[in-house]
Structures are given as C-alpha cells and as structure tokens.
Amino acid sequence: MHLFCAVLAFSRWRFVAFADNERATTTLGFIAAAMDAAGGVPLKVLADRMGCLKGGVVANVVVPTPEYVRLATHYGFRPDFCHANDPQSKGIVENLVGYAQRDLVVPLLTDADITGKPVDMHAANAAAKAWCVEVNARLHSEIAAIPDERLITERVLLQPLPSLRLQIGPAPVTRKVDRLSCVRFASARYSVPTRLIGTTVTLLQDGGRLLIIEPGTGEVVADHELAAPGTASVHDDHYDRPRPAPDRGPRPKTTVEQQFCALGTHAEAFLVGAAAIGNTRLGSELEILLALGAAHGHDALLGAVARAVAFKRFRAADVRSILAAGAGTPHPRPAGDALILALPTSATRSLDAYKFTPPDTAMP
16 A cells, blocks of 8 residues: 655645555546645645656756656646655655654554455545545644645645646546446446436546546546456445336227226236136126126226225126125125223122021021
8 A cells, every 4th residue: 555645835735645556647646636636736846756757867857757747737837856865855745654654544554454354445545535634624733824724825826727637547448328327347237327327437446446437527426346257236326216117017909908997907907817817718708897887887897896806706707796796795804903892780799698598407
C-alpha cells in the first residue's frame, strides 16, 4: 500500500490518498485529484524525485517525463523537484507523511492485523477522505489557523481549473448497458441502475473493485467487488422492483371466449383451473355456462362461478348444481374466536339442604 500526500504551503491544506502501485498514471491522477479537491491550480508544484515523474537528471536538475509535462501544460503549473537529501525543500510534505502514517496508516494496519484481512484499498481511500476532512477543519499547530479557513484566502491566488480534465493513461473502458441492466467486464456481469439501460458507461478498476461511472456527470453509479469469470455481481437497489412474472393468462379470441372472460377475474380463474385439470370439453362448456347465465341471471352466474373456483370444481355440471341449489348452499367460514355467551342464572341452595338425617330410634 502506497501513500500519496499533498499540501498547500500557505494554508497547510492537506490531501491524502492510497494506491496499490506507484505507476505514472496513478501518481499523475492523484496530482490532478488534489488540485480538483483544492479548487484551484498553484503556480508551482514541488514533487519528490519519483522515478515515475523523473525523465532524467542533468547537473542535479530533474527533467520531467513527457506525461508529466503534458499534465503541467494542461493545468497550467510549473513542475519542480526537491533536492536529494534536502529536508528544507520538502519538510512540509515529509511532516505530513509522518503525521498521516501515525494517525491514519497505523490504525488501518492494526485493524487489518486484528481481523486477519488485508486492507481494502477502497475502504482505505474512504478513510483517508474522512481523515482529510477532519484534520483540515482542526487548528494547525504551526500556523495557529484552520486550514479550511485559510484555503479560502489562498484560493484567490490559485489559477482556475481547466474546463476539461486531462485524460491520463490509456483510453477508459466503456460498455453499453444491456436490457438486463448489466455490463460485462472480464467475462463477468455487473449490475447498474435501470435508468441507464441502453446508455454507455465507463468502467474503472480500482484495486479489487470495479467502479461504473456515468460519463455525462462523472457520478459513480455502481461499485462492485471484482467477480470471478462466468459469475455475476448484482445489487438489488439497482432495480426498482422485482422482475414481474410473464403473463400467461387467458387471451380470448372467439366471441364465446370474449363473452365469458368479460364476466371478470373469476371467469378467467375458472378457465385456468379447468385447463389445469384437463377438461378437454372446456370449449363447448363455455356456451353452456353462458346459457346458464341467460337462464339464472348475470349476478347468479358470477356467484356460482366464484363458488366453483373457491371449491375447485371446474366443470359446467358443477356450476349448474350450484345454481340449482340456490340459497341452500352452505357458506363455510374459517374458524374464529371462541363463542362466549352469557347464560341465564337461577336461584341455588347449598347441598347441605339435601342432607339426610336419620330419625332418633332410641327408646324412652
């Protein structure tokens, strides 16, 4: 795990981030991110003599790489490098590195040792961002001021940020969101919000995670752990609701079918149930059922069909029997609470009143 630190000389405003490598694209990206977070571009950027930024050294003067020059030209600052073994030229940054190592890195590594899990780079950067917010709002011991408040004054001297951010490194990976609201990357599928179906998104691999970015706004719309090839990583909150089951209900075509289905949901349930039990005469029985409706009335037929569905009786003869029974059909209800009635009371007497006492038979 590598630590990147940047600090503004006047306000002591600090920027800290973690990376798993020290490649040129990573370092240049952090320099750009630091200036974006500060809200401006300084006239000079003093950097350490890092191999990814150093193209050569002539008379102890560092020649920056073409990629670093391209970044400096785009943002409008002059690249500068500190001298080797010269604390005075880079003391501010070295103090920040030591402070971040003691106050930020050590707790992260301690937690990793306790849990036995390696430090997650995404979580480490989230902790670094929160740490910067905390320390930049705290009184600095050397300048006796709060860096966030001093940054307001220093930002007046900074140059404005360019309207477009420079593309660093190779072209970004883009994918079109399919109808399942997913994109494919390295033979795995990753979900994105359904509102992006049919659009093109940018994929960014950040350590062991895959960030999916909406190009128009730069918003990270999905954050996934890298999945194994052939698997999928799906977040439920990317979907508004569960995918509905396909509708395979009745679709009437003939006049008789249309008239029967027009009776309502109970008639459609009767059709589905009759088909499930294998009623091969269902087509001809629809005419019988409609005739029963003409004889007994529309409401009576609806009630009979609903009762037939409730008792799973899916033949025309069953409906005819229900109509013939009329009001005499029982209407069972599920069991409820115990029936408690107030019973009448009557006068009672003690059992002693019925006690038998034998007469005294002794002779006088």
